[in-house]
Structure formats: structure tokens, C-alpha cells
Amino acid sequence: MATLSTMTDPLAAVDAAVDRAASALSGAQRADGHWVFELEADCTIPAEYVLLRHYLGEPVAEELEAKIGRYLRRTQSAEHHGWGLFHKGAFDVSATVKAYYALKMIGDDPAAPHMVRAREAVHKAGGAEAVNVFTRIQLALFDAGPWSVVPTMPPELILLPRWFPIHLSKMSYWARTVVVPLLVLCAKKPVARNAKGIKVDELYTRRPIDRKTQAADPKWVWTKSFNALDKVLKVAEGRWPRTLHQRAIDTCAAWVTERLNGEDGLGAIYPAMANSVMMYDVLGYPEDHPARAIARQSVENLLVIHDDEAYCQPCVSPVWDTALAAHAMLEAGGADNVARAEAALDWLKPRQVLDVEGDWAEERPGVRPGGWAFQYNNAHYPDLDDTAVVVMAMDRAQVADRMPIDRGVEWTVGLQSRNGGWGAFDADNDYDYLNNLPFADHGALLDPPTADVSARCVSMLAQLGERLDSPRMAAAIAYLRKEQEPEGSWFGRWGVNYIYGTWSVLCALNAAGLPADDPAVARAVGWLKAIQNPDGGWGEDCDSYALDRKGHVPAPSTASQTAWALLGLMAAGEADSEAVERGVDWLVANQEADGLWGQEYYTGGGFPRVFYLRYHGYPKYFPLWAVARYRNLKRSNTRQVAFGM
Incomplete structure (x- = not known):
């Protein structure tokens, strides 16, 4: 040449x-x-989209779910049999658990070869016990995992003064928009309305697991202090003054509504948008309530639907x-x-x-x-x-x-x-x-x-x-x-x-x-x-x-x-x-x-x-x-x- x-x-x-x-x-x-x-992430966003629809108890969108299912099966690794975080990436247990759960929800038989291979890969990695915090929350929302393994973040956090060491303003924008509606969900601990009652018990190994953080430079003093604080908060959970607790939840809802951002959604990123929909749902907002309806539409706007496959973008x-x-x-x-x-x-x-x-x-x-x-x-x-x-x-x-x-x-x-x-x-x-x-x-x-x-x-x-x-x-x-x-x-x-x-x-x-x-x-x-x-x-x-x-x-x-x-x-x-x-x-x-x-x-x-x-x-x-x-x-x-x- x-x-x-x-x-x-x-x-x-x-x-x-x-x-x-x-x-x-x-x-x-x-x-x-x-x-x-198109802006494509890993399998977790389309998997979470499938789970969101079933969490809300929405009518099954068979054609759409079939296309998402084909996307998920195509992106499964032929080497490690799970899902990674990028093209040809290493096995990721959290991504794999979500993809497996979504496929099972769509209707894939757990005995199918691709499901068996994925399940064996999850077991090898320590089981569903080894997933990250956000996946543990996802599982808990379907009663497919315990809330006890989710770190406690009380909604009262939103009422703390700005000088307090843990404050929303000290977090990144994406953390803020994801966390605020999640504070309500974690306080209410709702269970999905999915009538099929599908669980993923087969992904658990029931063995102790040493969970790892992805923080670049964890400090043991802070880690031990925050872990101790989490234990205290778990004991205190349910004992907050009722009026204060309700004021915190109302403040979270008002914070989300102020930033709802029309059909572009809360923070214009999928996790925050999906959490806002579930927050409105658990607070009893009907489907046709303007805030809930527009939040739900914002999620739909992220879909990419091709002739054979479909997936959900994290944002645009x-x-x-x-x-x-x-x-x-x-x-x-x-x-x-x-x-x-x-x-x-x-x-x-x-x-x-x-x-x-x-x-x-x-x-x-x-x-x-x-x-x-x-x-x-x-x-x-x-x-x-x-x-x-x-x-x-x-x-x-x-x-x-x-x-x-x-x-x-x-x-x-x-x-x-x-x-x-x-x-x-x-x-x-x-x-x-x-x-x-x-x-x-x-x-x-x-x-x-x-x-x-x-x-x-x-x-x-x-x-x-x-x-x-x-x-x-x-x-x-x-x-x-x-x-x-x-x-x-x-x-x-x-x-x-x-x-x-x-x-x-x-x-x-x-x-x-x-x-x-x-x-x-x-x-x-x-x-x-x-x-x-x-x-x-x-x-x-x-x-x-x-x-x-x-x-x-x-x-x-x-x-x-x-x-x-x-x-x-x-x-x-x-x-x-x-x-x-x-x-x-x-x-x-x-x-x-x-x-x-x-x-x-x-x-x-x-x-x-x-x-x-x-x-x-x-x-x-x-x-x-x-x-x-x-x-x-x-x-x-x-x-x-x-x-x-």
C-alpha cells in the first residue's frame, strides 16, 4: 500500500x-x-430499563423487550460468559447480575446454555453477594436481596446544614441527582409490583464475601468511621421523629421536582431519571400526575430502537x-x-x-x-x-x-x-x-x-x-x-x-x-x-x-x-x-x-x-x-x- x-x-x-x-x-x-x-454504555442501563418497567408493573412490551434481549445476549462475552463494562472488557459481577436478571424477567429460561454460563461465572466471582451498592439496591427493590446489606442513607441527610461533613452540596452533580430520590426509596423500602414475582436466588452462593471499593485512595480511618456510622444509622432507622422524617421526604420530593428538567429528565442521566420515577411511584403519585408522567417520558426518550435490537442510553x-x-x-x-x-x-x-x-x-x-x-x-x-x-x-x-x-x-x-x-x-x-x-x-x-x-x-x-x-x-x-x-x-x-x-x-x-x-x-x-x-x-x-x-x-x-x-x-x-x-x-x-x-x-x-x-x-x-x-x-x-x- x-x-x-x-x-x-x-x-x-x-x-x-x-x-x-x-x-x-x-x-x-x-x-x-x-x-x-448514539451514546452507548454497558449492559446495565438496558437491563435496568427492563427491570424498571416490571418494577412499575407496566404492561409487558414484548417486541421492545425481545429487541433488548437480543442486545443483551449479543453483548455477553464468549470468553468469561458474563458481561463487562466495555467492549471486550473483563467480567463484572454487578453488570452480569443485572443482565441475567433482565433476561430472566424477559423470559429466558435459566436452564438455557447462555444463562447457565452466566450463572456459573457469577458463582465463581462470589455470587450475587459480591455486587456493588447500586445493584444491591436494585435487588432489594424486587425483594431479591436484603435491605440489610444496603448502606443506610436517611432522607434526613437533605436537612443537614452545609457545614456538616456529609452534605449533598459536597457531592458531584450526578451523585446528588441519583441520591436524592434514592433517599426516599431507601427510607420507604418498596417492593416491585411485578406480578410474576421473579427472583434470582440461584445467583447467591450464601458464602461470606469481602466486598471491594473502587475508590482510588481509601483511608482506613474514614472507612472505619463511616462503617461505624452506618451501624449506628441502621439501629436508629425507624426511630427518627415522625414529623422530621416526613419533612425530610417532602424536601427530597420538592428538590427533585424543582430540577425535573421536563422531558430531558432529572440531571438528564438515566439513573437519576429512573429513581425519580420510582420515588414518585412510592409516594403515591398517580401515573397521570404531571411530574411523574414527564419523568417517565424522559426515560423513554433515551431508547435507541433498531430493526433487530434496542438498548437504553445513559444520556444523550x-x-x-x-x-x-x-x-x-x-x-x-x-x-x-x-x-x-x-x-x-x-x-x-x-x-x-x-x-x-x-x-x-x-x-x-x-x-x-x-x-x-x-x-x-x-x-x-x-x-x-x-x-x-x-x-x-x-x-x-x-x-x-x-x-x-x-x-x-x-x-x-x-x-x-x-x-x-x-x-x-x-x-x-x-x-x-x-x-x-x-x-x-x-x-x-x-x-x-x-x-x-x-x-x-x-x-x-x-x-x-x-x-x-x-x-x-x-x-x-x-x-x-x-x-x-x-x-x-x-x-x-x-x-x-x-x-x-x-x-x-x-x-x-x-x-x-x-x-x-x-x-x-x-x-x-x-x-x-x-x-x-x-x-x-x-x-x-x-x-x-x-x-x-x-x-x-x-x-x-x-x-x-x-x-x-x-x-x-x-x-x-x-x-x-x-x-x-x-x-x-x-x-x-x-x-x-x-x-x-x-x-x-x-x-x-x-x-x-x-x-x-x-x-x-x-x-x-x-x-x-x-x-x-x-x-x-x-x-x-x-x-x-x-x-x-
Whole structure:
């Protein structure tokens, strides 16, 4: 196969790749200007959706359940016979128990070979006793497991003052929205109305189990203290003053209703949305009550139904997809592509949150709203990552109305944390001790500053002219330097993983004006080159999020991770390097017939070690962005990237 360096016109293949990809991406744009692609998690969300329907006692949707059943059976591993958290991922006992339960609820015979294999795998892993807290709650709701093994979180928690060590405002947005309706469910301890009374007793081994936490750095003092507190709360359960207890439940319900978010749902994420429906149900709200009805509809809106299969998404990603696709189209250039990007920005403009002080305002009162959310609507929970990416696209397109840009920057600056970095949704959400709560065995209760989100904010500020020596920029750069791993990479919280983080930070350091010979830049470039796969692409497994944080775990090359590595290297002045040429060769050679790229591997990070995401849009716009940038740099008189991303 000819490579770029051996062709008569080395950019001819790249030109063709850009044109085909831009045309295909144009074809995926919605009539109103936005893009949205499927967002797929593991089997737990579709399994929980099936269980939710049966919990509520809704009429059996045979065709839909048959399609979900086919999806679940297809994603069962042929190696370990259970379900993992990502494509070709290791066995996960919680995911497997939920998938098995959903299939049994759908009607699969426990004696069927695939069910027997899954059951044996669960037994080998310690049985249903070994599942995580949220799965234990799911089982308890069906009387398929005891409430006694669920850590106690009384609804009175919502009444505690903000200075109290355990407070909702100290948790991440996703934890808050999931926990508040769950406080009511755990207090009421309802049992599903499923008339079939299906249990999964056969998954239990009745053997003692040593449950593990996914917290990255558990502290024994806090762990022992919180475990002792849990025992006290269990003794006190049912003994709270009745008036206080009812006030707490009423406050939880009011909190949820205030943030219900229409048909986009509480927090616009499935677990919170499903919990809100069950909360309204246990509180006696009839099916046609406006709050319950709209909460229930929000769940239906997450379904993806194909001809043969169906699944439920954890949320949707239209703002993120649209902003990133707009960047790719701007990079591709040409009147039509730029016009499509401008249409996307027109769609994004009215989705800026300008009049709602979300939960973030508890930590930053006085800061004016100005961010964008990830989903169609989520006004209480805009995020810094989306906001920075949208602002950079608007600035790059030279939009006439600068108000959205100015308000986005103002809000972003207002949420910078004390250490110089930015979290995704809140400032200074770094109360590490809370990850030692028995309830937080997923280790993802918090939203502390991360290198990838911070890098996006630095890129935005630098693109808009922020001086490197300004106090806030100096603090942010110092934070990024501090976060660099010994081998030269950066940890990527929201994308897999070190490749994602390193791309993000290299773009930020370039935008801020750091030279290629800066030690941080040079080390990162050396690391990216060192991990390039023999085929010229880049790949990284989700197991790089392991508790020991030993670093990058090699994996087959993927289109999105190859694109990230290329964008990072080109930001560091490496457009003429052999590594970049080989990476572009890989993308050109692996472009599919439809002009885009395929990718089954998960390269999105939801919660490290617990929850991963397959963004179906990532292999569509990131490779276009990378090959278009390569072409643009090779055809220019300079190798300097002009924008922050």
C-alpha cells in the first residue's frame, strides 16, 4: 500500500479522505443544524430499563423487550460468559447480575446454555453477594436481596446544614441527582409490583464475601468511621421523629421536582431519571400526575430502537456532538462545510444557560450563569467542558454576537478551583473523604479538577487572548504541570485515558504559547511517540483506569484515539514527524466506504473503573478533524496550530 511519503502528491489521499468524511458528516447533520449520535454504555442501563418497567408493573412490551434481549445476549462475552463494562472488557459481577436478571424477567429460561454460563461465572466471582451498592439496591427493590446489606442513607441527610461533613452540596452533580430520590426509596423500602414475582436466588452462593471499593485512595480511618456510622444509622432507622422524617421526604420530593428538567429528565442521566420515577411511584403519585408522567417520558426518550435490537442510553450528547462536529467542519474548510458549522453554532446559541443559577452557585454565589450543558436541556447542570468547546468554536467562526462568548468565559473563570484547575460541573468539589462512605463503593462521588477539563478551559482562555502571566492562567498552567505523570502523559478523566488527557493538555499548552522544547511538552511528545502501535495508529484499553494507576494499557488502534494523538502531536509542532505521517496513513487506510470510521471499542470515560461510554460520534468527527488539520498544516507556511483545540 502506498504511504503519504511515497505518493506523487502525498496530500491527494488526505484531500480525498477529508472530502469524503466531511460529506458523510454533513449527511448526519439534523435539519435544524445540530448533530447527535448514539451514546452507548454497558449492559446495565438496558437491563435496568427492563427491570424498571416490571418494577412499575407496566404492561409487558414484548417486541421492545425481545429487541433488548437480543442486545443483551449479543453483548455477553464468549470468553468469561458474563458481561463487562466495555467492549471486550473483563467480567463484572454487578453488570452480569443485572443482565441475567433482565433476561430472566424477559423470559429466558435459566436452564438455557447462555444463562447457565452466566450463572456459573457469577458463582465463581462470589455470587450475587459480591455486587456493588447500586445493584444491591436494585435487588432489594424486587425483594431479591436484603435491605440489610444496603448502606443506610436517611432522607434526613437533605436537612443537614452545609457545614456538616456529609452534605449533598459536597457531592458531584450526578451523585446528588441519583441520591436524592434514592433517599426516599431507601427510607420507604418498596417492593416491585411485578406480578410474576421473579427472583434470582440461584445467583447467591450464601458464602461470606469481602466486598471491594473502587475508590482510588481509601483511608482506613474514614472507612472505619463511616462503617461505624452506618451501624449506628441502621439501629436508629425507624426511630427518627415522625414529623422530621416526613419533612425530610417532602424536601427530597420538592428538590427533585424543582430540577425535573421536563422531558430531558432529572440531571438528564438515566439513573437519576429512573429513581425519580420510582420515588414518585412510592409516594403515591398517580401515573397521570404531571411530574411523574414527564419523568417517565424522559426515560423513554433515551431508547435507541433498531430493526433487530434496542438498548437504553445513559444520556444523550447533542451539545457535545454538535460543538465537536462544528470544529471538525471548520477545520475541513470550504464554503459548505463552514456554513454547516455556522448552522450548528446557531443551534447552540439559544441553549446557553443564562438565567438559571444551578447547584454550582452554592459554591460560587454571585457568578452569573453562562454555560452550556451536555444534553439538550440540563439548566441546573451546565459543564465547563462543553462550555469551553462551544466558546472556542464560536470564536473560531468569528460569530458577530460576542455575548455568548463573553458570558461563557465569565462563567468559566468564576468556577476555577483553588488549585488552579477546573472540575466538570462544580468548583472545589474535592472532599476526598466522602469516597470512603460505604454508599460510595463506586469511588465516583466527587467532581474534582481534572487535567482534561482544565486543559479545555486553558485552551479557551488562551485562544481568546489571555496572557500566560495572568494570575488565573499562571495558576492553571501550574496545575497542569503538577498533574503530568512521570512518563510524560496526563490522566484523562472523561476520555480513555492517558491519550485523551495528553491530547487535551498539549493543545492547551500550545494555545498558551509554551514552546515545543518546554520540558512538559517534550516529555509528552516523547511519550505519545513511544506508545504508537506498530500499525501506525494509537489505542488504549479502559483498564488503564486501574486502581494502581500504572498508566497506559495498550490496545488495538482506534480511530478516535489515533486522532487525539495526532492532534496532540501537531499542537506540539510535530506535523512533519514520521509518527504523525504514520498516524495519518492509518486513518486514511482505515476510512470506511461511507467516508467515516468504525469503532466498537469504548473510548469515553463515565466513571473510572465503574462506567464507560462508547460515543458513536467520536470515530466520525475526530478523525476528520485530525486529517484536515494535517492537510492544513502541510499546506501552510507555518506548522503552528492557530486555535486552542
